[in-house]
Amino acid sequence: MITALAIFIVWQLIYDIYLLPDGRLDKFLSISGVNAASKILSFIGFSIESHGRIISCVGARPVEINNGCNGLQLFGMFIGFILSYPGSWKNRFILTITGSITLFIANGLRISFFAVFNAYYPKYWNLAHESSSYIFFYPVVLIFWYICTQISNEDSLLNELQT
Numbered sequence: 001m002i003t004a005l006a007i008f009i010v011w012q013l014i015y016d017i018y019l020l021p022d023g024r025l026d027k028f029l030s031i032s033g034v035n036a037a038s039k040i041l042s043f044i045g046f047s048i049e050s051h052g053r054i055i056s057c058v059g060a061r062p063v064e065i066n067n068g069c070n071g072l073q074l075f076g077m078f079i080g081f082i083l084s085y086p087g088s089w090k091n092r093f094i095l096t097i098t099g100s101i102t103l104f105i106a107n108g109l110r111i112s113f114f115a116v117f118n119a120y121y122p123k124y125w126n127l128a129h130e131s132s133s134y135i136f137f138y139p140v141v142l143i144f145w146y147i148c149t150q151i152s153n154e155d156s157l158l159n160e161l162q163t
Contacts (some may be wrong), residue, residue, distance in 0.1 A: 004084035011076040019072065026067035027053075029107075033070055036108030041115060048115065055111060060119030063111070071107040071137065075100060078141055087152035095151070099144040103137065110136040 019025050030053045038050040047058040056062035082095050110132050117128045 004081060007080040007084045008077065011080050015073055015076055020068060023067055026070055026072055029070040029072050030065040030067065033104075033107045033111050034065055036104070037111035037115060040108055040112045046116065055115045057115055057119035060115075061122055063114045063118050065111060071103060071110075074133075074137055074141070075103060078103060078144070081145060082148055085148050085152055087148065091151045092148075095144060095148050099140070102140050102144070106136045106140045 034050050034053055034055045037055055038048045041048045041057070049056050049058055049062070053065045054062045055065075078099055079096050082092050082099065085092070113132065113136070114128065118125055121128070
C-alpha cells in the first residue's frame with residue numbers, strides 16, 4: 001500500500017510539475033490520438049477532417065484534444081498501480097505494455113466517439129465529455145487491474161507451493 005501511494009505521489013508531482021507544463025508528451029498523445037481516431041472513423045466510412053489536435057466529421061463542429069484530456073494522467077496512474085502490485089516483474093511488464101496499448105486504442109475510440117457525437121448531438125457535448133472516461137477508460141483499467149490481481153494471486157500460490 002505504501003509503495004502504491006509513493007508511486008502515485010511521485011507520478012502526480014512529475015506530471016504536475018514537469019510533464020503538463022512542458023506539454024511535449026501531452027501534445028504527442030493528443031496528436032497521435034487524433035490520428036488514430038481519424039483512421040478508425042475513415043475505416044468505418046466517415047468523412048473526417050483533422051489537423052494536429054483537432055478532429056471533426058466533415059461539416060460539423062470540431063473537437064480539440066487538449067493537454068490534460070488525452071489520457072496521459074490515467075496512463076501514469078495505471079502503470080503505477082501495476083508496478084506497485086506484488087507479482088513477478090515479467091508479468092508486470094507484460095501487463096504494463098498490453099494495458100498501455102489497449103488504453104491508447106480506447107483513447108482513439110473515445111476521440112472517435114467525440115467527433116461523431118459532436119456531429120450529431122452537439123448540445124449534449126458536456127454530458128458526453130464528462131461520461132466518456134466511464135465508458136472507454138475505466139472498463140479497460142478495471143479489467144487489467146483484475147488480471148493483475150489474479151496473476152499476483154497465482155504467483156503467491158506458486159511461491160507457497162514451492163516453499
